[in-house]
Amino acid sequence: MKCGIAMFPTDYSITPSDLGQAVEERGFDSLWFPEHTHIPTSRKSPWPGGPNLPDVYKQTLDPFMALTAAAIATKRIKLATGICLVVERDPIHLAKNVATIDHLSGGRFVFGIGGGWNAEEMANHGTDFKSRFSLMRERIEAMKAIWVNDVAEYHGEHVNFDPLWAWPKPVQKPHPPILVGGEFPHGAKRAIAYGDGWMPIGGRGLDALDILPSFRQMAAEAGRNPDEVPMSVFAAPQVAERLKRYRDAGVDRSVFMIPTTGRDEALKNLEAAAAVARTVS
Numbered sequence: 001m002k003c004g005i006a007m008f009p010t011d012y013s014i015t016p017s018d019l020g021q022a023v024e025e026r027g028f029d030s031l032w033f034p035e036h037t038h039i040p041t042s043r044k045s046p047w048p049g050g051p052n053l054p055d056v057y058k059q060t061l062d063p064f065m066a067l068t069a070a071a072i073a074t075k076r077i078k079l080a081t082g083i084c085l086v087v088e089r090d091p092i093h094l095a096k097n098v099a100t101i102d103h104l105s106g107g108r109f110v111f112g113i114g115g116g117w118n119a120e121e122m123a124n125h126g127t128d129f130k131s132r133f134s135l136m137r138e139r140i141e142a143m144k145a146i147w148v149n150d151v152a153e154y155h156g157e158h159v160n161f162d163p164l165w166a167w168p169k170p171v172q173k174p175h176p177p178i179l180v181g182g183e184f185p186h187g188a189k190r191a192i193a194y195g196d197g198w199m200p201i202g203g204r205g206l207d208a209l210d211i212l213p214s215f216r217q218m219a220a221e222a223g224r225n226p227d228e229v230p231m232s233v234f235a236a237p238q239v240a241e242r243l244k245r246y247r248d249a250g251v252d253r254s255v256f257m258i259p260t261t262g263r264d265e266a267l268k269n270l271e272a273a274a275a276v277a278r279t280v281s
Contacts, residue, residue, distance in 0.1 A: 001243075001251055002254075003273075003280065004255040005256055005273065006031075006032035006255050007260055008057070010060060014266040016066040016067065016069040017070055017073035018073070018263055019266060020071070026274040026277075028274070030110065030253070033061070033067055033080075035081060036085070037121070045120055047117070067080075082112040082181075083112040083113050085114065085115075085121075087116060087122055088121070089139075092142075092146065092161065092164070095143040099166075103171055106171060107176075113180055114181035116132065137194055140178065141156070141194065142159045142161070144174070144175060150165070152164055178197075180197070181200065182198075182200065184211045184214070192222045192229055193222070198229065200233060202254075208246055208249065212250065215231055232252050232253035233253070237277070240279055243276065247280045254280070256277070
C-alpha cells in the first residue's frame with residue numbers, strides 16, 4: 001500500500017516546497033493539497049467533519065500554485081489535489097491548470113476531485129448545490145475532450161463550447177489519473193462512472209474494509225475492471241493497526257492528514273507519520 005501526506009498549506013505553515021522535499025526524503029509516494037477558494041461568513045452549510053470548521057479551510061493556499069512550488073522542489077513524488085472543487089472552476093481554464101502542472105512536473109500529477117459540501121461557497125461561484133454532481137461530470141468529460149483531442153468541443157446541459165485548440169496536453173496519457181472523492185455509495189458510483197479511482201475520507205463512519213468488497217462488485221457490474229478503479233483512503237496515521245488491515249484488504253493508498261504548522265513542528269509530524277508508513281507500505 002502506498003502512503004501519502006496531505007496538509008492545508010497556508011501563509012504561516014511550512015512552505016509547499018519545503019514540505020514537498022521533506023515528504024519525498026521520507027519515502028512517501030505523494031503530496032496532497034485541498035481546495036477552498038474562500039469560506040462564506042454565513043456558515044449555513046454544516047461541515048461534515050464536526051460542529052466547528054477549522055480556520056485552515058479559509059486560509060489555505062491555491063492548490064495548483066502550491067503544488068507547482070512543490071513540483072519544482074521534488075523529483076519523484078506524485079503531486080495531487082485532495083480534492084479540487086471542480087464545480088467552482090471553469091473547465092477550460094482548469095484543463096489548462098491540470099495539463100500545465102502535469103507538464104511541469106514531468107507527469108507526476110494526480111487529479112483528486114470532488115463536488116464539495118459548502119453550498120454558500122458554490123453559490124458565490126454561480127454553482128447550484130443541487131446540480132453540482134451533474135455539473136462535475138460534464139466538466140470532467142469536457143476536460144477529457146480537451147486533453148485528448150487537438151480540436152475539442154463539448155455540448156452538454158451545463159458545459160457548452162464549440163471547437164477549440166488548447167495546449168499543453170498532459171504528459172500522462174490519456175490524462176492524469178482522476179480520483180473521485182465522496183461517500184459510499186454515491187461517490188463510489190461516480191468514481192466508477194468516470195474516474196480512475198475512488199477516494200473517501202476514513203473515520204467519518206466509514207470502514208474501508210466494510211465497503212471495499214461492495215465497491216469492487218459495483219465496478220465489475222458496471223463493466224469496469226475493479227483493479228483499474230482502486231480505492232484510496234484519507235486516513236489518520238495514528239491508527240497503525242487499521243492501516244495494516246487496509247493494506248491487507250487491498251486498499252491502494254492511504255493519505256495521512258497532518259496538522260497545518262510551521263516547519264519544525266511539521267517535520268516532527270512527518271517523522272511520526274513516516275514511522276507508521278514504514279510498517280504498512
